[in-house]
Amino acid sequence: VDDGSGLPNSVEWVAGSIRLLDQRTLPGTVTYLDITTVGGLCDAIESLAVRGAPALGAAGAFGVAMVASQFGDQASVRSEAERIASARPTAVNLRWGVDIALAAYERGGGHAALAAAQQLAAADIAANRAIGEHGLAVIPRREGGARVLTHCNAGHLATVGYGTAIGIVRAGFDAGLVAHVYVDETRPLLQGARLTAWECRALGIPATLIIDSAAGSHMARGLVDMVVVGADRIAANGDVANKIGTYSLAVLARYHHVPFVVAAPMSTVDAATASGADIEIEDRPGDEVRGVGSAATAPEAMTVSNPAFDVTPADLVTTIVTELGAFTPNELARHLVS
Amino acid sequence: VDDGSGLPNSVEWVAGSIRLLDQRTLPGTVTYLDITTVGGLCDAIESLAVRGAPALGAAGAFGVAMVASQFGDQASVRSEAERIASARPTAVNLRWGVDIALAAYERGGGHAALAAAQQLAAADIAANRAIGEHGLAVIPRREGGARVLTHCNAGHLATVGYGTAIGIVRAGFDAGLVAHVYVDETRPLLQGARLTAWECRALGIPATLIIDSAAGSHMARGLVDMVVVGADRIAANGDVANKIGTYSLAVLARYHHVPFVVAAPMSTVDAATASGADIEIEDRPGDEVRGVGSAATAPEAMTVSNPAFDVTPADLVTTIVTELGAFTPNELARHLVS
Numbered sequence: 001v002d003d004g005s006g007l008p009n010s011v012e013w014v015a016g017s018i019r020l021l022d023q024r025t026l027p028g029t030v031t032y033l034d035i036t037t038v039g040g041l042c043d044a045i046e047s048l049a050v051r052g053a054p055a056l057g058a059a060g061a062f063g064v065a066m067v068a069s070q071f072g073d074q075a076s077v078r079s080e081a082e083r084i085a086s087a088r089p090t091a092v093n094l095r096w097g098v099d100i101a102l103a104a105y106e107r108g109g110g111h112a113a114l115a116a117a118q119q120l121a122a123a124d125i126a127a128n129r130a131i132g133e134h135g136l137a138v139i140p141r142r143e144g145g146a147r148v149l150t151h152c153n154a155g156h157l158a159t160v161g162y163g164t165a166i167g168i169v170r171a172g173f174d175a176g177l178v179a180h181v182y183v184d185e186t187r188p189l190l191q192g193a194r195l196t197a198w199e200c201r202a203l204g205i206p207a208t209l210i211i212d213s214a215a216g217s218h219m220a221r222g223l224v225d226m227v228v229v230g231a232d233r234i235a236a237n238g239d240v241a242n243k244i245g246t247y248s249l250a251v252l253a254r255y256h257h258v259p260f261v262v263a264a265p266m267s268t269v270d271a272a273t274a275s276g277a278d279i280e281i282e283d284r285p286g287d288e289v290r291g292v293g294s295a296a297t298a299p300e301a302m303t304v305s306n307p308a309f310d311v312t313p314a315d316l317v318t319t320i321v322t323e324l325g326a327f328t329p330n331e332l333a334r335h336l337v338s
Numbered sequence: 339v340d341d342g343s344g345l346p347n348s349v350e351w352v353a354g355s356i357r358l359l360d361q362r363t364l365p366g367t368v369t370y371l372d373i374t375t376v377g378g379l380c381d382a383i384e385s386l387a388v389r390g391a392p393a394l395g396a397a398g399a400f401g402v403a404m405v406a407s408q409f410g411d412q413a414s415v416r417s418e419a420e421r422i423a424s425a426r427p428t429a430v431n432l433r434w435g436v437d438i439a440l441a442a443y444e445r446g447g448g449h450a451a452l453a454a455a456q457q458l459a460a461a462d463i464a465a466n467r468a469i470g471e472h473g474l475a476v477i478p479r480r481e482g483g484a485r486v487l488t489h490c491n492a493g494h495l496a497t498v499g500y501g502t503a504i505g506i507v508r509a510g511f512d513a514g515l516v517a518h519v520y521v522d523e524t525r526p527l528l529q530g531a532r533l534t535a536w537e538c539r540a541l542g543i544p545a546t547l548i549i550d551s552a553a554g555s556h557m558a559r560g561l562v563d564m565v566v567v568g569a570d571r572i573a574a575n576g577d578v579a580n581k582i583g584t585y586s587l588a589v590l591a592r593y594h595h596v597p598f599v600v601a602a603p604m605s606t607v608d609a610a611t612a613s614g615a616d617i618e619i620e621d622r623p624g625d626e627v628r629g630v631g632s633a634a635t636a637p638e639a640m641t642v643s644n645p646a647f648d649v650t651p652a653d654l655v656t657t658i659v660t661e662l663g664a665f666t667p668n669e670l671a672r673h674l675v676s
Binding site for chain 1: 489522524526528535544546547548550552553554555556582586589593624631634636637641642643644645
């Protein structure tokens with residue numbers, strides 16, 4: 001299963017190992033990591049070689065399939081699976097992917113775990129295509145096409161393929177509804193500049209890169225018709241945890257009367273998390289902010305606050321698009337209860 | 339004249355040349371540039387070896403003094419002065435400094451130009467100290483001291499000495515009213531990370547560095563009591579042009595009911611500019627966004643929008659603090675007319 005873009009899937013199972021499109025070396029070099037150990041997988045997750053909530057779900061599921069092929073006893077499989085699920089605390093999809101493959105393993109062994117992981121990966125691409133289709137309805141109609149702003153990378157690379165937020169952009173571009181993408185560079189790790197910009201070029205979608213703090217003035221100049229982002233976790237009340245900077249965009253979008261759209265598969269919705277206040281926010285190393293790559297840009301001992309995510313309250317979110325349709329946060333919350 | 343911090347002044351006249359504290363090599367190395375030609379001065383201004391509206395005013399004035407010492411005829415002095423004044427379009431202080439020294443030259447020759455420049459530099463430090471004193475009244479009173487967020491560098495380095503926004507922080511810290519500073523790193527050129535962080539450490543003021551897009555979530559968490567920034571130009575109606583990202587902060591501050599304070603000498607107020615719509619915004623090279631220093635972080639040919647400044651409408655500004663006092667934008671506008 002591929003997403004039709006010509007790009008290799010971000011997460012694939014290749015002869016007993018997990019092949020990841022290494023997101024750390026983009027856009028300079030396209031390299032692949034063949035993962036054969038749990039330690040290697042946890043390193044890849046922690047160092048963001050694989051990232052993005054849906055891609056992490058697939059990586060977690062394939063991780064359990066790999067563990068099941070290596071360990072004979074159920075206790076080891078379970079504890080290794082837990083190691084994988086804990087590698088990043090905020091992305092609920094990672095644990096979800098692990099849980100699905102682990103349940104399949106406990107019912108039917110290693111073959112069942114692998115089959116579940118394969119199905120999860122294929123279903124991810126299908127869900128993202130559905131998100132793209134449902135998203136068409138929320139793109140503001142504008143002569144010549146809408147100008148859409150996005151943050152971080154919720155594209156092909158953040159998923160097994162096709163993308164969530166960028167899935168809507170792709171579907172909208174193909175339908176003539178989207179003309180242009182503004183890409184926030186997304187400090188500190190520059191997923192927008194490195195990954196989303198690269199994807200837009202690979203897909204032939206006109207795009208302009210801006211620094212994160214320029215989003216507001218581009219909105220004020222009337223250049224942005226819609227903001228669309230992914231999500232790392234959506235609480236039961238519709239609060240959205242996503243890459244740091246998402247919350248600022250939501251406030252800016254509200255102020256400028258620009259629709260603020262979240263695109264995510266239902267696996268991102270965590271019914272067990274009542275609201276954003278219950279979401280653990282990962283703090284990442286200060287060196288990510290004290291420099292870029294290996295270059296230091298701030299005084300060595302400078303104190304840093306580096307939360308990886310922020311929480312956007314449901315009342316700032318116009319629409320949440322999932323594979324089941326486009327919902328207001330309230331409608332999505334009711335959907336969970338019913 | 340110095341500002342009492344122990345730091346060398348950012349712009350000084352040394353035996354016929356202009357000595358600049360080179361802002362491009364900080365925080366790694368403290369180096370000085372001795373400028374002896376107009377070409378060298380324009381390069382230093384364009385490459386941001388010297389930057390910050392008040393520092394540019396002094397650099398412009400000393401530039402005319404240097405020109406007057408090198409050229410015998412008035413026509414050459416005038417045309418060289420115009421070259422200096424045009425090196426950066428948004429900062430009104432640069433032209434103001436040039437004009438003051440040029441007027442002195444036309445009245446009294448090279449000696450008069452130098453005396454005017456020296457006086458302007460000394461007056462800058464005095465004005466910034468006055469801004470700091472007037473700013474004390476606008477710092478929110480909080481048990482243990484206020485937490486202040488700033489953007490870019492409106493400190494010692496952006497002025498001849500003492501700073502404008504950081505002048506208020508300094509005065510507030512010395513008075514026990516300011517406890518902590520959040521420093522936006524300020525992409526693309528990282529003046530916050532490189533310069534403001536360095537200054538806060540040099541001054542012993544507790545400070546935490548954050549990425550620009552984390553300002554909103556820090557406000558949402560109740561960690562920010564006031565935003566204070568400098569200005570590159572203030573229009574007659576109180577609209578403020580300042581480093582890109584300032585506008586977003588102003589919108590976020592409004593949303594979170596946090597006072598948004600602009601600190602600038604009266605020389606930054608341009609009565610000839612009716613409103614922000616009349617301010618020319620400098621577009622800077624895309625490579626500043628496609629990379630950091632010499633490291634590329636985005637696809638090579640990526641399209642970039644890189645405005646150096648944005649305009650914050652007067653209605654988002656709580657207070658403008660100048661050497662004459664603390665004003666609402668409306669009061670400042672009336673002050674100009676009277």
